[in-house]
Amino acid sequence: MRILLVEDDRQLADSLAEALTAQRYVVDRAEDGEVGWQWVQGTTYDLVVMDITLPRLDGIGLCQRLRDQGYSNPILMLTARDTSFDKVMGLDAGADAYMVKPFDLQELLAQIRALLRRGSSTPTPVLRWGDLSLNPSSYEVHYLRTPIHLTPKEFALLEALLRHGRRVLSRATIAESLWTWQEAPSDDTIKTYIKNLRAKLKAAGAPKTFIETVHGLGYRLMDDA
Structure with a gap:
């Protein structure tokens, strides 16, 4: 928010x-x-x-x-x-x-x-993608039954990806959604957050391709998650 x-x-x-x-x-x-x-x-x-x-x-x-x-x-x-x-x-x-x-x-x-x-007129639903679940209200993330502990920015990034699903989430949209205008992250900063998020997902049992890179465009979740 x-x-x-x-x-x-x-x-x-x-x-x-x-x-x-x-x-x-x-x-x-x-x-x-x-x-x-x-x-x-x-x-x-x-x-x-x-x-x-x-x-x-x-x-x-x-x-x-x-x-x-x-x-x-x-x-x-x-x-x-x-x-x-x-x-x-x-x-x-x-x-x-x-x-x-x-x-x-x-x-x-x-x-x-x-x-x-x-x-908010309606309660915020739990977001799911395959075996991954993210609760925006309680700030809890699980892959199967394994909890995943994320930083605030990592949580917001994963939430944005879940809301986009198979649609590509561009770096510009990530920057606008997760950072203030004064902070304006570089592409390398965003890549680092993606890398760290992938590592935490993989450690919890998710496939290493759970987050796909669409070269020149941005990121999206894998098809068969």
Whole structure:
């Protein structure tokens, strides 16, 4: 899932982005409301997390603008203002939830999970390909009965491959889906992740050709998995 974090405090933004990435979210960052607005126009986000006090366009204005334009996915507001009036302003602007700084990180992550569940109309099914199963909700992967322990990026890569099946997953699509615009991985980086994922699948008993390379195009899962 992809989250937009609109926060001008770089130290806090760094910490939040690191924590969210560790939870297997793809995180894009904006340091002011106008940039956040522009990013939502060009990218689909499952959740927007925004501070209220932002340069150029504050969080209240950004939230109102998003709702006025029909943005319906969850919005979580962060603020240092702990008054009923400020909370009412944020919620009236269209925010789904409101957290006051300083907040407990685990509480924030739980709130994000709750908002994402609320924003999803149907439960996420377990993905299967032959003897491989991947549960997007519990972040569990098994080949037959053998659990496979993956890094967040490896998990997201395998999930993308499973969702594409026999359709080729291009390197450009992998980069766009798994990395933020600021990180933009090289082809060699993507090849390394594919190599490591293949090794873990093979160690669990999967064929070494479970992930096929379609030269010049990208990757897909094998026919007879």
